[in-house]
Amino acid sequence: MDMKIAIPLFGTRISPRFDFSPEIRIITVENGKVVRRENFPVAHLNLIQRLDQLASCGVDKVICGGIDEFCLNQLGSKGIEVIQNIAGEAEIASDLFMKGRLRPGFCCDRRRQRGFCAWRRGAGGRRS
Amino acid sequence: MKREEGDKFFHVILNSIADGVFTTDNDGKITFMNKAAEEITGFSSKEAIGRYCFDIFRADICQTRCALKETLKTKKEIINLPATILKKGGQKIPISISTAVLKNEKGQIIGGVETFRDLSVIEELKKELAEKYTIGDIISKNHLIHDIFNILPNIAESDSTVLIQGASGTGKELFAKAIHHLSRRKEKPFIKVNCGALPDTLLESELFGYVKGAFTDAKKDKPGRFALANEGTIFLDEVGDMSPSLQVKLLRVLQEKEYEPLGSSSPRKTDVRIIAATNRDLSRLVNEGKFREDLYYRLNVVKIDLPSLSQRREDIPLLIDAFIQKFNAKTGKQITRVSDEALRLLLDHDYPGNIRELENIIEHAFVLCKGDCIDLDCLPKEFVEGKGEISPSIFPKAETLFKQAEAEIISQTLKKYGGNRAKTAQALGIDRTTLWRKMRKYDLL
Numbered sequence: 001m002d003m004k005i006a007i008p009l010f011g012t013r014i015s016p017r018f019d020f021s022p023e024i025r026i027i028t029v030e031n032g033k034v035v036r037r038e039n040f041p042v043a044h045l046n047l048i049q050r051l052d053q054l055a056s057c058g059v060d061k062v063i064c065g066g067i068d069e070f071c072l073n074q075l076g077s078k079g080i081e082v083i084q085n086i087a088g089e090a091e092i093a094s095d096l097f098m099k100g101r102l103r104p105g106f107c108c109d110r111r112r113q114r115g116f117c118a119w120r121r122g123a124g125g126r127r128s
Numbered sequence: 129m130k131r132e133e134g135d136k137f138f139h140v141i142l143n144s145i146a147d148g149v150f151t152t153d154n155d156g157k158i159t160f161m162n163k164a165a166e167e168i169t170g171f172s173s174k175e176a177i178g179r180y181c182f183d184i185f186r187a188d189i190c191q192t193r194c195a196l197k198e199t200l201k202t203k204k205e206i207i208n209l210p211a212t213i214l215k216k217g218g219q220k221i222p223i224s225i226s227t228a229v230l231k232n233e234k235g236q237i238i239g240g241v242e243t244f245r246d247l248s249v250i251e252e253l254k255k256e257l258a259e260k261y262t263i264g265d266i267i268s269k270n271h272l273i274h275d276i277f278n279i280l281p282n283i284a285e286s287d288s289t290v291l292i293q294g295a296s297g298t299g300k301e302l303f304a305k306a307i308h309h310l311s312r313r314k315e316k317p318f319i320k321v322n323c324g325a326l327p328d329t330l331l332e333s334e335l336f337g338y339v340k341g342a343f344t345d346a347k348k349d350k351p352g353r354f355a356l357a358n359e360g361t362i363f364l365d366e367v368g369d370m371s372p373s374l375q376v377k378l379l380r381v382l383q384e385k386e387y388e389p390l391g392s393s394s395p396r397k398t399d400v401r402i403i404a405a406t407n408r409d410l411s412r413l414v415n416e417g418k419f420r421e422d423l424y425y426r427l428n429v430v431k432i433d434l435p436s437l438s439q440r441r442e443d444i445p446l447l448i449d450a451f452i453q454k455f456n457a458k459t460g461k462q463i464t465r466v467s468d469e470a471l472r473l474l475l476d477h478d479y480p481g482n483i484r485e486l487e488n489i490i491e492h493a494f495v496l497c498k499g500d501c502i503d504l505d506c507l508p509k510e511f512v513e514g515k516g517e518i519s520p521s522i523f524p525k526a527e528t529l530f531k532q533a534e535a536e537i538i539s540q541t542l543k544k545y546g547g548n549r550a551k552t553a554q555a556l557g558i559d560r561t562t563l564w565r566k567m568r569k570y571d572l573l
Contacts (some may be wrong), residue, residue, distance in 0.1 A: 010182070010191050015191065016182045016183050016185075016186045016191070016214075017191070017214055018188050018327070019188075020188055020190075020191050020192070021191070022191065046281070046310075048280070048281040048310075049275075049281070052278075063295065064184065065183065066186040066214035066216075066218065067214075067218060068214060068218050068219070069218050069219070072218065073269055073274070074266070074274065076143055076269075077269075077271060077277075083218070084218075085314055086176065087179065087180075087183040088183075089343035107183075108177065118560075
């Protein structure tokens with residue numbers, strides 16, 4: 001399974017807003033394994049340029065926090081699937097996604113006391 | 129009063145106010161959220177407590193200049209800071225934010241409190257007044273519109289003249305405004321002129337202005353729309369209705385970037401981006417000699433063809449929702465839905481008047497609607513009566529498809545025979561009179 005996943009970032013966390021993320025991580029998956037992780041600054045791009053960049057990078061899926069209807073429709077029209085309302089650490093979210101366990105609305109925070117990743121269905125949401 | 133009782137009392141008060149309130153600890157994690165905050169954000173307090181406020185609040189300022197962070201740092205209150213949050217369902221809500229620090233009995237800072245007010249209604253009305261529409265205000269799931277969205281930023285950046293073609297009510301002006309607001313000229317004026325609404329001489333003085341003494345009542349200089357739009361954008365609506373003499377003058381503006389006000393002998397320079405629009409087929413007007421060919425090519429640098437509403441039926445439910453929100457804000461009513469029967473009728477209609485017709489139908493329904501649901505009896509009588517049997521289908525009727533196909537075949541055959549009607553009629557196996565009748569019916573004359 002080859003694909004490219006984009007995660008709008010806010011530090012190491014998933015950006016709460018798709019349209020205001022200062023950075024985007026693009027994860028390349030080949031034969032079901034992550035082969036590359038690259039971060040791109042996007043603060044200087046306007047919304048349309050951000051959307052265009054995702055399409056020109058060949059992104060298939062976007063894992064993000066909040067996203068408005070306009071962006072959702074635009075990504076849909078470019079054939080990009082969106083898993084929205086995800087909060088927490090980007091690393092945990094991408095791991096859960098690769099295991100096929102990420103669902104819209106998950107909160108991917110680390111439980112420090114127990115030392116392992118945990119999620120809870122926090123914010124609700126839908127897959128588009 | 130005991131502490132527990134005091135807390136309960138405090139929660140009852142906070143839950144009874146209309147403004148959203150939440151509190152955070154020093155790390156920015158939510159410790160309390162009132163009922164109004166739940167309603168405005170769409171998140172329940174159960175979902176929110178223990179989470180970072182930016183993951184719940186999702187304001188446009190969260191990642192760049194968080195008001196609460198600033199207050200905790202400076203210990204200074206912030207009052208009525210405008211922002212836009214993203215509700216759980218994805219809707220943008222304009223709000224105003226106020227923040228303050230929270231202290232314990234010993235005076236130590238234990239976190240912050242943020243109160244916010246939903247400004248949706250006020251902002252909707254402001255937008256209506258200022259007519260400040262952006263690309264995000266164009267509502268569509270249709271692929272034809274999305275193709276236009278994709279090229280719109282490039283068009284906006286280019287500064288080239290744009291020609292927008294589309295039937296009445298398809299949103300030509302909205303697209304023109306979206307181009308203006310995406311362009312480098314966005315801080316400068318957007319001036320609209322309806323070339324079809326004014327007689328020739330009046331339109332000339334409207335466009336180019338006049339100097340004192342140009343005619344009897346010209347007691348002082350009056351700047352035209354080109355002067356008012358300087359460094360901005362001028363939107364020439366219904367440009368196909370312009371007279372030949374004015375077409376020459378507009379051509380001069382496009383070629384030489386200069387014009388002469390009425391009664392003046394010295395030309396004025398202009399730096400204006402022109403967006404022209406028409407509901408007529410300009411290339412056909414050129415062929416008929418009613419529109420200058422050189423002007424057509426000057427205007428047609430970038431052309432946008434807007435589809436009619438019947439070509440983007442999937443957008444009808446979205447548009448109905450948007451108009452309900454708009455008129456709720458305007459009228460203060462709280463209509464939340466459309467009955468199944470009314471919706472079926474609205475989805476089945478052909479909308480020759482396009483989006484404007486749909487908007488008028490919803491506005492009519494708002495006048496008559498007393499409850500929270502638009503029912504059949506709220507819709508215009510002629511609209512309901514003219515429908516006959518209600519079809520459950522949202523697809524175009526067979527009759528409409530047949531008419532479209534017939535018009536297309538006639539137009540193609542005419543083109544093939546260079547407009548020769550006798551040969552076209554013969555090729556189609558119909559009488560010349562029938563061909564003429566059908567050409568008139570489909571506006572192909």
